[in-house]
Structure formats: C-alpha cells, structure tokens
Amino acid sequence: MSARRTPWWHYAVGIVMGLICGAALVKIGESSEFSLIGAPWIVPIVLAILGVVVFAMAYQVHQVVKGKRKYINPAVSVYALVLSKALGLAAAALLGWYMGQLLMSLGHADAPFYTQAMVECGVSAVVCLADMIVGIVGEWFCQLPPNEGPEHPKAKAAERQRKLAAASPASASASAESVRE
Template sequence: MAKRIAWWVYVLCAAIGLVAGVGMAWMSERHGSNMIAAPWIVSVLMVVLGLVVLYLAIQVHKYTTTDPKKRAALRTFIDPDKAVNTLVLAKALVVAGALLVGWYAGQACMLWKHWEIGYYRDLMIECGVAAVAALFDMIIGMISEWLCQLPPNEGPEHPHVKANQSRHRPYVATKDGR
C-alpha cells in the first residue's frame, strides 16, 4: 500500500531547488555567461501536464468510489496498472513541482538586483511564471495523490468492523472462572 508523501519532503525538495537555482544564477553571473530562464512553452507544458495527471486521477477516483454494480455504466475500465501509474505520476509531479518552485524562485531572487536592465527583468518574469506553474503542478500533484487513494474496504482492518467486533466479543471464561 502506497503512503502519502510527507510534508517535509516538499519543503526539502523546494530547499534543494532553491539552493540549486541560486547557485546556478550565481555561477552564471560570476562567469559572465548568459542566463537562460524558462521559455514560455515550458510553463505552458507544465500546466498541461498537471491537468492531464489531474484528469487521470479523477478517472481513478471515480472508478474506485463507484459501487461495483454500477461500474459497468461508467463504460470505463481502470486496470490496476493504470491506477498505479497515475499515482506514480501524481507523486512525481509533487516532487518535481517542489524542486522546480525552488529552482525558479532561486533564480528570480538572484535576478532581482538587476531589475532595471530589461534583459534581466524579462528573465525574472519568465522565472516567476515558471515558479507559479511549478507550484500549480505541486498542488495538482497533491490533489491527484489524494484522489488516487482507495476507499477503505469493509475487511477486518476497517474501523467500523473493529469497533463492532470489540462490542460483540463473546464472553470467554478464564481458568479461575471469572
């Protein structure tokens, strides 16, 4: 059974991305090379990717929460491989989104001191848009990960079943008759 990604993993990934983004911008500035931010198409593709993963997660959620007798009416069959792959995509989207938020935010922070120069201002705006797109992907990944959870079954581990078993436990006498 897959577990949700812990909150500290998001923070750690964003911090690693931030350090890497700041380091890359600093190295680029120090060596006099041109910095290349994220082209607009990258931000658009990140948003489209997030929407595709969300669509797949909604399909998995709809299938798993529908009564088994009514699933035929959905006319969709979600095989276990597709469901697991959707969950893996959602988890990857969260981690990649967190890393990229830090990466682009770090670059944008380093460009702030050159705001008055048009080239750097454009790069900073591109990095800001890419950071927002990565944050969108991170949030969509969290939602998709939640949507891919299986509903609890009525097996022996279900909380309602455990509560009923403990209340209706038959009386068993011990050796001393109590």
C-alpha cells in the same frame, strides 16, 4: 500494493534544494559570461499540460473510488498515482529552482535581460506551484478506501462489541446455565 502518502517535508526539501540550486545558478551566471537563468516559454506550457493530464487521470481514479464510474484499468490507476507523486515532487523542486533565480535576479531588475528572466521565472514558478498542488490533490484522489476485511474500522468496532457482549456478566451466567443443561 501498498503506497504511502508523500510526507509534507519531502515537498519542503524539494523547494529548499531547488531554491539553493537556482540561486547558485544566478551567482555563477553573474561571475561568468555563460548565463542559464530564465526558462523558455515552452517550459510552463508543457508543465501546465502535464498538470492537466495528471489531474484528469487522478480524477478518473477518484470517480471509480466514489462509485460514479464502473471500471478503470488497474495499470492506469497505478500510473495516475505514480505520476501524481512524481509531479508533486518535481514541481516542488522546480518551484524552488525558479524562485531562487527570481529572488537572486531582483537586484538586477533594471537590466532588460534580467527583467525578461524574472518574468519567465515568475510564470514558471506559478505553474510549478499549481502542478505541486495538482500532484498533492492527485495523490489524494488515488487513495483507496479501506477494504471490508478484518482491518476495516467497522469490522474492528463490531469485533470489539462482540467481545464486550461475550465478557459481560449477564452473558456469562446465561452461557453457564446452557452448559449445565
């Protein structure tokens, strides 16, 4: 399986999209009786637990890659990588979502409802930032070193040295003499 690292701009797009949607939610809530801003306290708790679990899984894979642990189920390795990618991207979008709500609510900071929503969004945004970092680091932890095959940098350097030695004038004359004999 060949997995590529998530480009940095995917996280940026997630944050911007979440920011726009979160800000739009506050604007809609201002103009209607129905408001959905804020986050229940269970949200940052669950997100923090999820971040710890994903980090632990990715760290186990990292231990195997570094040779400090003998074996890990390959399915667990794939799950750790996929969860790290998903956590990083989802946390980026949620970070933007909660920051958008927080920024749009600043004008209403004197109202108790908005003050409580701002605190909830602030805590959730901090947890989402930590989860995004955990996702990025977890993805890095799951990165395997290059195999020792022909594409390995050491093998390429050795092949290059062998070709240079074969192409040098001294080796060409020595091989010509051995052919004459």
